[in-house]
Amino acid sequence: MAFTPRHLINGVPGDLIPVSDRGFRYGDGCFETMAVRNGGIRLWDRHYRRLSDACRRLGIRTGVNREQLERELAGLTAGVDRAVVRLTVTRGADEAGYRPEPGLVGNRVASLLPDRVYPTTHRTNGIKVHLCEARISRNPRLAGIKHLNRLEQVMARAEWGEEFVEGLLCDDRGQVIEGTITNVFIASQHRVSTPRLDECGVAGVMRAEVIDRLRALGISCREEPVSVEQLLAADECFLTNAVIGIWPVTGINDTRFAIGDVCSRLATDMAALLE
Amino acid sequence: MAFTPRHLINGVPGDLIPVSDRGFRYGDGCFETMAVRNGGIRLWDRHYRRLSDACRRLGIRTGVNREQLERELAGLTAGVDRAVVRLTVTRGADEAGYRPEPGLVGNRVASLLPDRVYPTTHRTNGIKVHLCEARISRNPRLAGIKHLNRLEQVMARAEWGEEFVEGLLCDDRGQVIEGTITNVFIASQHRVSTPRLDECGVAGVMRAEVIDRLRALGISCREEPVSVEQLLAADECFLTNAVIGIWPVTGINDTRFAIGDVCSRLATDMAALLE
Numbered sequence: 001m002a003f004t005p006r007h008l009i010n011g012v013p014g015d016l017i018p019v020s021d022r023g024f025r026y027g028d029g030c031f032e033t034m035a036v037r038n039g040g041i042r043l044w045d046r047h048y049r050r051l052s053d054a055c056r057r058l059g060i061r062t063g064v065n066r067e068q069l070e071r072e073l074a075g076l077t078a079g080v081d082r083a084v085v086r087l088t089v090t091r092g093a094d095e096a097g098y099r100p101e102p103g104l105v106g107n108r109v110a111s112l113l114p115d116r117v118y119p120t121t122h123r124t125n126g127i128k129v130h131l132c133e134a135r136i137s138r139n140p141r142l143a144g145i146k147h148l149n150r151l152e153q154v155m156a157r158a159e160w161g162e163e164f165v166e167g168l169l170c171d172d173r174g175q176v177i178e179g180t181i182t183n184v185f186i187a188s189q190h191r192v193s194t195p196r197l198d199e200c201g202v203a204g205v206m207r208a209e210v211i212d213r214l215r216a217l218g219i220s221c222r223e224e225p226v227s228v229e230q231l232l233a234a235d236e237c238f239l240t241n242a243v244i245g246i247w248p249v250t251g252i253n254d255t256r257f258a259i260g261d262v263c264s265r266l267a268t269d270m271a272a273l274l275e
Numbered sequence: 276m277a278f279t280p281r282h283l284i285n286g287v288p289g290d291l292i293p294v295s296d297r298g299f300r301y302g303d304g305c306f307e308t309m310a311v312r313n314g315g316i317r318l319w320d321r322h323y324r325r326l327s328d329a330c331r332r333l334g335i336r337t338g339v340n341r342e343q344l345e346r347e348l349a350g351l352t353a354g355v356d357r358a359v360v361r362l363t364v365t366r367g368a369d370e371a372g373y374r375p376e377p378g379l380v381g382n383r384v385a386s387l388l389p390d391r392v393y394p395t396t397h398r399t400n401g402i403k404v405h406l407c408e409a410r411i412s413r414n415p416r417l418a419g420i421k422h423l424n425r426l427e428q429v430m431a432r433a434e435w436g437e438e439f440v441e442g443l444l445c446d447d448r449g450q451v452i453e454g455t456i457t458n459v460f461i462a463s464q465h466r467v468s469t470p471r472l473d474e475c476g477v478a479g480v481m482r483a484e485v486i487d488r489l490r491a492l493g494i495s496c497r498e499e500p501v502s503v504e505q506l507l508a509a510d511e512c513f514l515t516n517a518v519i520g521i522w523p524v525t526g527i528n529d530t531r532f533a534i535g536d537v538c539s540r541l542a543t544d545m546a547a548l549l550e
Contacts, residue, residue: 141410151333
């Protein structure tokens with residue numbers, strides 16, 4: 001059900017931030033986009049750990065501990081059946097240049113947003129995907145982090161309209177990295193691969209969950225380089241996202257895929273989580 | 276003289292923007308940092324053209340024409356002797372994902388900020404510069420644009436404290452690209468080079484001015500790849516920035532440089548502009 005978004009800024013209701021916030025000025029921060037189910041946040045522990053890790057790597061002081069944050073989010077999601085929470089943490093507001101003011105403490109914005117509703121056929125019948133011409137740039141220091149510098153994704157998304165559901169991005173070496181909002185898995189002869197994200201890409205929370213689930217199911221899953229050729233020659237391909245769950249891919253440009261065994265086993269195994 | 280910053284948001288005084296602004300959520304926008312001198316904006320025509328070009332390349336609709344913008348900025352800077360204006364244009368505020376809402380019009384923030392005062396010795400005696408370990412990532416679609424995705428610069432700036440004045444960044448191939456807030460020029464035997472910015476980097480307004488001035492002075496200046504080896508072996512090196520002007524470099528890590536002929540001729544030629 002649609003509703004008006006509600007935001008907490010450092011725990012206080014509001015929907016405005018200072019223009020001096022470094023998130024606005026430099027994209028100097030990180031965020032999590034999370035599924036709310038029955039008043040709770042799905043995969044919260046993974047989201048929290050990724051956010052903490054991002055803040056540690058970026059050198060951002062959040063000014064809030066896990067308990068406080070959980071209490072804040074619980075207040076926001078109480079009584080909400082299905083929704084999305086976007087949690088943004090920036091380095092804070094200052095008038096400094098790239099070097100922040102000493103002792104600066106971050107700002108956080110927790111937004112309760114309407115659930116993103118996609119056709120259920122995306123999950124059951126699979127989706128068609130565009131292979132983007134835009135390249136994703138490599139920077140090992142930022143690789144894996146869901147930071148606020150997302151212009152590459154915005155530009156990539158501008159390559160198509162409604163004719164595809166998602167777009168896949170390669171780096172400048174032609175290695176497949178991820179979708180604009182998803183991570184990508186391929187399977188060939190029951191051996192599953194997902195691109196290594198040590199040079200670029202966002203290390204998705206659902207990606208981590210799927211890797212663990214696959215291994216628990218006894219299915220080999222490696223994080224390794226995946227070329228476009230390997231992608232297009234794969235037996236099956238599927239995409240993951242914390243809100244979406246899993247989408248089987250049935251087409252990438254002109255290449256067709258069947259919904260495969262691995263994807264079906266995962267869907268069964270994860271049915272309760274992905275409701 | 277220091278004063279409290281003043282901001283106009285789409286022409287209206289204020290200092291807050293919606294958390295749904297895409298500049299905040301994705302760094303989906305671009306900006307100009309400009310020197311105010313005697314109530315006017317130095318190199319305004321170049322700044323305006325770069326901003327327009329950035330908006331065109333990013334597909335941002337500013338919702339304002341040049342005349343309106345000039346009137347707005349004139350109101351902000353009237354009677355101000357020396358200051359800095361930061362002009363930010365984002366794609367606008369929406370609740371959409373990477374694909375913006377159709378017809379979205381941008382938000383703009385014009386901020387009047389205190390002049391950045393650096394020691395005059397930076398200009399007269401030169402500065403010491405750090406060669407950053409951080410690499411700048413390559414993306415031809417974004418190259419040259421002063422966009423809001425500046426996390427790489429923030430991370431690079433964190434590599435040193437007060438012991439250097441600026442840091443120089445290379446790409447992953449070891450080509451010198453720029454400083455964190457400056458562009459870089461080298462001269463060897465009166466032949467001047469500045470890095471080509473077709474894969475990454477910000478095409479600075481003062482860089483463009485210096486290239487034109489050099490040519491008018493009959494000094495060859497090429498935009499071409501510059502390796503670290505060429506940089507360190509150069510006769511002279513200097514940095515440019517729209518607010519700073521020109522800083523001669525007298526040291527890069529352990530390599531020393533003299534303030535050279537080219538830099539001195541430029542400083543003389545541009546003295547009135549750089550006051």
